Amino acid sequence: MSISVFDLFKIGVGPSSSHTVGPMRAAYDFLAELRAADLLSRVARIEVCLYGSLSATGVGHGTDRAVIMGLMGERPDRIDPAIIGPCLEELLESQTLMLDGRMAIPFVWTRDMQWNDESLPHHPNAMRLIAHGHGDELHRNTYYSVGGGFVIDEAQAQAGDLDTDTTPLPYDFNTAGELLALCRMHDLRISELMLENEKAWRSEQEIRDGLWTIWQAMCDCIDTGFAHEGVLPGGLNVKRRAAALHRRLVAMEGSHSLIASTFSAMDWVNVFALAVNEENAAGGRMVTAPTNGAAGIIPAVLSYYMKFQPGACERDVVDFLLVAGAVGILCKKNASISGAEVGCQGEVGSACAMAAAGLAEIMGGSVGQVENAAEIGLEHNLGLTCDPVGGLVQVPCIERNAIASVKAINAAQMALRGDGEHFISLDKVIRTMRDTGADMQEKYKETSRGGLAVNAIEC
Numbered sequence: 001m002s003i004s005v006f007d008l009f010k011i012g013v014g015p016s017s018s019h020t021v022g023p024m025r026a027a028y029d030f031l032a033e034l035r036a037a038d039l040l041s042r043v044a045r046i047e048v049c050l051y052g053s054l055s056a057t058g059v060g061h062g063t064d065r066a067v068i069m070g071l072m073g074e075r076p077d078r079i080d081p082a083i084i085g086p087c088l089e090e091l092l093e094s095q096t097l098m099l100d101g102r103m104a105i106p107f108v109w110t111r112d113m114q115w116n117d118e119s120l121p122h123h124p125n126a127m128r129l130i131a132h133g134h135g136d137e138l139h140r141n142t143y144y145s146v147g148g149g150f151v152i153d154e155a156q157a158q159a160g161d162l163d164t165d166t167t168p169l170p171y172d173f174n175t176a177g178e179l180l181a182l183c184r185m186h187d188l189r190i191s192e193l194m195l196e197n198e199k200a201w202r203s204e205q206e207i208r209d210g211l212w213t214i215w216q217a218m219c220d221c222i223d224t225g226f227a228h229e230g231v232l233p234g235g236l237n238v239k240r241r242a243a244a245l246h247r248r249l250v251a252m253e254g255s256h257s258l259i260a261s262t263f264s265a266m267d268w269v270n271v272f273a274l275a276v277n278e279e280n281a282a283g284g285r286m287v288t289a290p291t292n293g294a295a296g297i298i299p300a301v302l303s304y305y306m307k308f309q310p311g312a313c314e315r316d317v318v319d320f321l322l323v324a325g326a327v328g329i330l331c332k333k334n335a336s337i338s339g340a341e342v343g344c345q346g347e348v349g350s351a352c353a354m355a356a357a358g359l360a361e362i363m364g365g366s367v368g369q370v371e372n373a374a375e376i377g378l379e380h381n382l383g384l385t386c387d388p389v390g391g392l393v394q395v396p397c398i399e400r401n402a403i404a405s406v407k408a409i410n411a412a413q414m415a416l417r418g419d420g421e422h423f424i425s426l427d428k429v430i431r432t433m434r435d436t437g438a439d440m441q442e443k444y445k446e447t448s449r450g451g452l453a454v455n456a457i458e459c
Helices: 017-036 052-056 063-071 081-094 154-159 176-186 190-198 204-227 242-252 258-281 297-308 314-334 348-362 367-379 397-416 426-439 452-458
Strands: 010-013 045-051 096-099 103-106 113-116 125-132 137-147 150-153 285-288
Touching: 010 017, 010 204, 017 052, 017 063, 017 125, 017 137, 017 150, 045 052, 045 063, 045 103, 052 113, 052 125, 063 081, 063 096, 063 125, 081 096, 137 154, 150 154, 176 190, 176 314, 176 367, 176 426, 190 204, 190 314, 190 348, 204 242, 204 258, 204 285, 204 297, 204 314, 242 258, 258 285, 258 297, 258 397, 297 314, 297 348, 297 397, 314 348, 314 367, 314 426, 348 367, 348 397, 367 397, 367 426
Parallel strands: 045 113
Antiparallel strands: 010 285, 045 125, 096 103, 125 137, 137 150
8 A cells, every 4th residue: 555645635624534525525436436337417316324433423524514515526625615505505495416516406405314323344434325316226335434534435445455556666664663774774864765755656846846735725724714713613612712812922922021932932833723723623724634633733833843943944844744744654554543443542643743753854853763753742642532522623622733733842852852762662652552542432433422522511
């Protein structure tokens, strides 16, 4: 399985990579299957069946809306988030779905959008789409949203394929141990090795341009978060804080007070993360990094570096994202980045490790120090449950990103103060994350059936 850094960093919409981005992609893929089989013109009805975690928290995560938009021919990387609300209102009023954006078919929400507590065998995030003709079934497929916007269908799941990309890479690795050995054998930094691997898909200029585009999308998300105020949707009445905190920080710049001069950097890290995750919770445009629920950590840490490091430049951005991608690939290959599979340790924990490694790289860390930074970042998120209150990516998700961003910076600093030698390897921590996720009860993995999600409501 070959995974590109562009598989981990994808421009999309909130609030969830596995519950919003993945289902929209799956529905769009289903549409493509109908087109390829020349069945589109014969479709009289579409049936949407959501299972397991997609059903349990699908309303709060916008799964139903995402599937509808995918069936309308929209893709998460291209859709304008502003059209989603009006399109859904029109559908509910007319009970008509514009399939592929051009074919009107009946869609009765209470009949055609089905919610099932049952979990299908291959993954907790499952959905089945069925296309009916006039009196006959035309086509069906089952999809699994396996985290970070990645989607596999039933055939891939049965074959055990998480990804069909088998592109040969010059420096292929499956473990951190292999990655470090390759770097040392060929005298390469991790960013240099990743750049060579990425050239299997794209030219160097395309890689640099693409990663800069990803970074600009992250910056745009932060700026949009600074511009928006009010209450987040969903019924919890969670107030946005990023805009007001940003104004205060700008007003404090140049202050000679002890706290303002020594703690403002941490405040900036917090506000960067809050801005991104508030936009995500509102269903805005953002970058999956490696998931939506953890989307604020990498932008916050990289923004911190770009703001406070003299001489920071585009090359730093590219190197940071390449190294962060390497760690994300290791987490995905050997455990999971899906909250439904391993809890929030797979989302926030992975993102924290990715950000710590990226920062250590551009701060001049050795390959051992970079691996150590990732290990520290992930180790101290082990056991983190996924328990969103009300099934919304708001509490504790928004603040959790800010806390993990500061933790990532501290992890990088601790690693850079050492020589790269440490007791627990990154491979062992990733394996522990996998095992810990398997030990968690289902209610602690993105279902909102336990933990803070229950206690907050009971109180």
